[in-house]
Amino acid sequence: MDNPVTPAPMPPIPDETTESTGSWLRENLVNIVLGLICLTVVLRYLDPLSVVLAGAGLTFIIFIHELGHFAAAKLCNVRVEAFSIGFGPPLPFCSYKYGETTYKLCLVPLGGFVKMLGEGDGTNDDTADTDPRSFKNQSVPERMLIISAGVIMNILLACVLFVIVYMHGLEEIPATVARMEAGGTAWRLNIHSGSEIRKIGNRENPWFDDLRPIVWATNKGDLVDLKIDDNGTIRDLKGEPIRDEGAPFPVLGILPMESLSLIRGDKFNTPPFIPDSAASQAKDAEGHPLFHSGDTLVGMSDPDTPDRKVTPIKSGANDARGDIFVYHRRLARLATEPITFEVTRTSGETASITVPPAYRRDTGMRMRMGSIVATRVGSPAEAAKVQPKEGTNPGDRIVEVEFANADKTVTVLTSGKVEATTGRVVKPLDPLKLPTELTQWADRTPGPKRVTLTVWREQEGDHAEKRIALELPWDEVGRFDVTTEMKAQTPIAINGLGLAYHVQAVVDSVTPGGPAATAGLQPNDACEAVRIRAKDATGTVDEGRWETIKPHQWAFVDELLQRVSPFEADVRVNRGGQPVEVRLGTVEDRDYSRTDRGLILATQTRIQKANSIGEALQMGADRTLRMIQTTYINLYAMVFGRVSAVQTMSGPITLARISYILAGESVWKLILMLALININLAVVNFLPIPLLDGGHMMFLIYEAFRGKPPPERVHILLTYVGFFFVICLMLFTIGLDIYRLLKVWLRW
Structure with missing residues (x-):
């Protein structure tokens, strides 16, 4: 977030390089103690490498944003007095002056700023008024470029990150209808399990994650156009997404397709089955579960063979819906009988496991x-x-x-x-x-x-x-x-x-x-x-x-x-x-038997990988534009009440937590997450809110049309309003983050 335009005078920036380490330690003793406590928590309870990767990624996003403002200012020959990553006092040995600019890394890493001469500091400094290198003395187009450069850099960085991910291969969830909510939109339209969504609204060949923003953007009574491929039969349908009372957003009432692989264990050692389910009863002589994390189901009892012989879980030539639906069909037909599964371990070994029926x-x-x-x-x-x-x-x-x-x-x-x-x-x-x-x-x-x-x-x-x-x-x-x-x-x-x-x-x-x-x-x-x-x-x-x-x-x-x-x-x-x-x-x-035996299957994904750098650039640019559109659609849905802000908004703690988790899973997932954060930062920072880049841009647009800046009193009032709004928004999202963490830790 850029340095706010405030009415209060800003004192000259001192040369922090002259500050002694001893005085810095004395002035920031409390902050140092808190930092040591945080470091102890990281070393004791978290994975330090994941923390470093997540922290470096988030810091890099801030750096790129501020670098955009800095580079544009230098391009327009504006005097830059400070370039800071973070707010508050600079860290020791992390502040130095090179030429006319002081570069520093500060204690609170929630944002950063570029301080330019004459940039809305509210002073009557004659130098800022008369210096040709002052920000306020540049033309409106030049100031627009400087203000928007941070957002442009974030969008470009997101595009580059998407290109990197597509060169490696990105896991996408196909838009296949697997499970449906009873009585939901998809169920009412008589869409069958295994049907693929070929089009929703104007989006051709969507992925599962493309469905949500289109559905969220609908108003009550709106119909969504759907093109469904039901095992080779194309159907054009219209349906109204349903938002039940108390639900955070409207939905089509579908869940993504599962794979035949059991979920992989996480750091909490979550088993791949529901506790005390029929699947959990399958144990060896020592009482250890026979189903292991990451097992792949390759065969199971076949109701069409004598003695329920185990055969491969494979869909026939006339059934394009996939193997997972063969699995569900056999579960339904053998609900009253034991089922024998053949699984392949992550080690390559195979095992045969019999699961008793599940009863109500x-x-x-x-x-x-x-x-x-x-x-x-x-x-x-x-x-x-x-x-x-x-x-x-x-x-x-x-x-x-x-x-x-x-x-x-x-x-x-x-x-x-x-x-x-x-x-x-x-x-x-x-x-x-x-x-x-x-x-x-x-x-x-x-x-x-x-x-x-x-x-x-x-x-x-x-x-x-x-x-x-x-x-x-x-x-x-x-x-x-x-x-x-x-x-x-x-x-x-x-x-x-x-x-x-x-x-x-x-x-x-x-x-x-x-x-x-x-x-x-x-x-x-x-x-x-x-x-x-x-x-x-x-x-x-x-x-x-x-x-x-x-x-x-x-x-x-x-x-x-x-x-x-x-x-x-x-x-x-x-x-x-x-x-x-x-x-x-x-x-x-x-x-009364139950179909479900309690196995927890992983979501099925397909790899989207570019075959050349040109294709990766095209896919990255397309994904960037889609994500910008998606972010605006989500904001629209929040503003007009189709989506619950309380249940869908997140703050810096959640972003840091998710980044930490993804860093521990895969560096490619972390890169994808950083791309998404870049898009959200760019969109939010360019909203027409005073104090944000978008608010500065609105003032400049006013000046371009009127030939003069807005009245000083109006500028000051709107700046205070923007400051109050941003502070309230930060407190709101951080409060939500803390509440969600407490729910997890205290099991509310």
Whole structure:
């Protein structure tokens, strides 16, 4: 950040080279002690090399920015009095005067400045007014060049860094739809898992990271143009990104594609599986996990072979979606059986590992069915005219499900009391178990299948509810789409029918002797808050914190109970107007299996590498322009409320922390991060805010049009306003950084 234009007089810069080391030590004793403490922390808890690399990279960015101002000033024959990296007192032996300029490295490395004669110092110095080498005596175009030179240098540096990365090869995440949020935009458009996004808005052949800024820039009601490649079939679609209440930004509701490699261990030794999951149960004779970080899945049990023979995980010639979707399809078809995986270690060795089935963790209570909130375009639910919740329409609510079994019997799932008769099996309708119930039925029933849904539907006019029976065919293609409960607002999807519904946080019934009954829960208890107890990779149980849940958000709570250990939570319920707090446990329900075995897969990437320096220059320039556009789009989205500034902004502590982490992983990732920081610094520093380069440029534009600078009082007032804004912004972002660090360290 450049030296601010302030109304207060600035004293002449002394020649720091004459200052004795002893006097410097006495004046900066407190700062020295704090510096030694920081150095001790680095040597004790951090990797010194990563700290040096990250610090050198961030300092280099500041140096390049100030060098731009310095070089432009010298080009315009302006007298430069000081060139500083950092603020505050100069470090010992880091300040010297060469010619007319004092060069120094200061104690606080948050920015820097170039001090030029006559540069807005607010003095009445006759020399600054009359000296032809004074900044204020240069022409407007020359001053514009000097002011903008720092930003130009940052953009050029970013371009150079991108070129370097593309020459080496840059990992990019393909814009392939892997998992979808149930009821989200992509799910509603009936986009299938494995589909590739060929175009979004005006962006052709995007990468996954290109999607976010385009989606963020939309306003409520805006539609995004999408071109989807669904296994060779091109579809042109329009969809509105959804921003749920409390969400930081609007989304399409998709997650990037996974690879067949397990995540690699980090410095926290995070295992490549969820603690206490089915995958974690695969251990050797000494009790050590059989799945290792970085293992690659190369084969698994094949449901199309006798005795579930292990075959390579390879997609066929007629399926272009990739091997990962063969993996997910086999998981779905073998949900009730053990699966044997063949893995290749990072050492090159191979191993065969058998993982038992994963079962639902049942709480022993049946929650109340909520309204249908979404249907998929072209799905059986849409064809049957199922009415989702929209506007004042409360939406259909499922009260009964009926389907014919392969043995000619009929199963009825009902929320009411229905007598079982010959050939009819009657069971309670549990909204949390319904998707599993239907997929297990579909897997064991050959040929075309149909499901009869009975729904309560509010009638127009008198608002009375009426039972309506709807017959829906089963969709085998949509059944294998991979959906997930990504947020608290996310409903539960039945992909084979193309509908999604909420689950109310109200207890409908309690199983005698089950966990809920043991905890003292009763029918009609309304759950209002939960505190999930989770176990980390070291086995430490984190009590968590209380989270308020809304009446329709129980599906998300149940998903957390399925995925965390020790599979229990504290629940606060409203019982007749009185708060009651209980600890709710779970038990395995072996009648209902889960597809997910608990393996954590790494995100799939593709290497973008230039074949020549010319191609690298073109790719680097294109990436630079894209990132500038992306940064402005993100700022636009923040200003107009489409993106939460609290949840998306970061300050210098976060930038330093991320740079340190990336420096420890790969120098190429650090270079990429520095390129991105350069772009953000350039864009933010050129915003029309007094005190920043962009604010100076606005004053110069005013002077160019009016033929004279703005009135001094206006200049001073706006400078104070800019100073106040920048200070508030810095305090805000640093406060966010500290809050996030505390959340990680204290597990809030």
